[in-house]
Amino acid sequence: MRIVEARVIVTCPGRNFVTLKIVTEDGVSGVGDATLNGRELAVVAYLEEHVVPLLIGRDPARIEDTWQYLYKGSYWRRGPVTMTAIAAVDTALWDIKGKVAGLPVYQLLGGRSREGVTVYGHANAATAEELMPEIARFVARGYRAVRVQTGIPGLSSVYGVGHKGDSYEPANAALPEEAVWDTALYLDQVPRVFADVRAEFGPHLRLLHDVHHRLTPIEAARLGRSLEPFALTWLEDPVPAELQDGFRLIRQHTTTPLAVGEVFNTVWDCHELITSQLIDYVRATVVHAGGITHLRRIFDLAALHHVRSGSHGATDLSPVCMAAALHLDLAIPNFGLQEYMPHPPEADEVFPHGYHFEDGYLHPSETPGLGVDIDEELAARYPYRPASLPVNRLTDGTLHSW
Incomplete structure (x- = not known):
């Protein structure tokens, strides 16, 4: 069984969410959250331009190997954008593994x-x-x-x-x-x-x-x-x-x-x-x-x-x-x-x-799996809306941790 498709879905039903959906040649799909609050589109670009092409043709059962491939293989390790993208892939693969095994992921x-x-x-x-x-x-x-x-x-x-x-x-x-x-x-x-x-x-x-x-x-x-x-x-x-x-x-x-x-x-x-x-x-x-x-x-x-x-x-x-x-x-x-x-x-x-x-x-x-999915038709009714987190200043105007 191989991965044949990976879609990045952006939707805003009350707030922005980014979801990765991975599909295998047998028609089994899995979903992973890729939301980074206030920087959502940075993860979208990372997934679409750098991660999704690497997934096509891979064995979805090799979760650990895929994790290492995306972490060590990028050379530029860590950071919120990279790790959120990796998380989306990893979570979707666990979802697929649970569905194939016929078990909820916690089992x-x-x-x-x-x-x-x-x-x-x-x-x-x-x-x-x-x-x-x-x-x-x-x-x-x-x-x-x-x-x-x-x-x-x-x-x-x-x-x-x-x-x-x-x-x-x-x-x-x-x-x-x-x-x-x-x-x-x-x-x-x-x-x-x-x-x-x-x-x-x-x-x-x-x-x-x-x-x-x-x-x-x-x-x-x-x-x-x-x-x-x-x-x-x-x-x-x-x-x-x-x-x-x-x-x-x-x-x-x-x-x-x-x-x-x-x-x-x-x-x-x-x-x-x-x-x-x-x-x-x-x-x-x-x-x-x-x-x-x-x-x-x-x-x-x-x-x-x-x-x-x-x-x-x-x-x-x-x-x-x-x-x-x-x-x-x-x-x-x-x-x-x-x-x-x-x-x-x-x-x-x-x-x-x-x-x-x-x-x-x-x-x-x-x-079996995570027990959650995304309704893509409904998601399309809620387009992305730019939304930033606040910043904080002290009373004298000095920028402070928010």
Whole structure:
């Protein structure tokens, strides 16, 4: 059996998604997510011009060999564009392998390590008072973990907080919007919010918070220490991860668990963080970290060092990626949490899938393969729409991490 076709499909049912569909000579097809938020067309060009021609005629069963061919064979290794393209191929090949074997992908990865995948939702509001009913809404739906983000008095917009009750989608303008940031206001507000949340919801609800790379290590250490009384499950992306010694400094000052990795592309991006036990959760994703094959390598390394998974799962990842993540989540021994932001109805229609949410858990499809597909006719009704992520500036105009 050989690959005879590979199509790159771009669609925007609520937001932009890039999907690779691989077809074999026997008519078996597989899908892989190739979405890179705000840089989607860069991956499209990489796939169409450099990857798809290499796939025609290859044996789809040789997943590992194909992964190595696309990684080592390009010479220019790593990076988000390259690794997202490789991920799309890898995921589609796992989908095909599952269909040929007549098994859901998690069975090919070793079978179940748990009955369901614990997910966390996003509760956000402009004010602390408006936040409480949002958290209660997730609790009522059965969520066992909730990420808490709130507006900061004195700042007109804050990462993670939607406008007027809308779901949060940051890529919302053809050219980047600019926001203003003030670290002092943020560090003052966040501990107050979590004190109120714990007082309202008690000690057992798992709480998370995303800093989104905005602090220095000593600022993050201060925040982590101030949040210790509220027992967060994790503090996410406290600092940019390029300088990984920064996490060592944070570790010296706080016991609040740390999570990082949604922008990581390879095991080398998180090798020191994992092997030195500087983090507690690694948040790399199927689509940005080279597919199921490579993400499994990251999680296997993490398992040896008491680090658990916590994969990114915002709506900038398509249902194809979510389906793939769930199969891996179900199989690995060191699963921690899975982020889950439900897609809008139009996206669910374009990407029909069998995974489902029940009592705080997501369950992957039991159909052979990933259990997800793309309706290409429907996808064509939603053309690409340019959408950029924002940028951040301090109050004096200095460009700052968004």
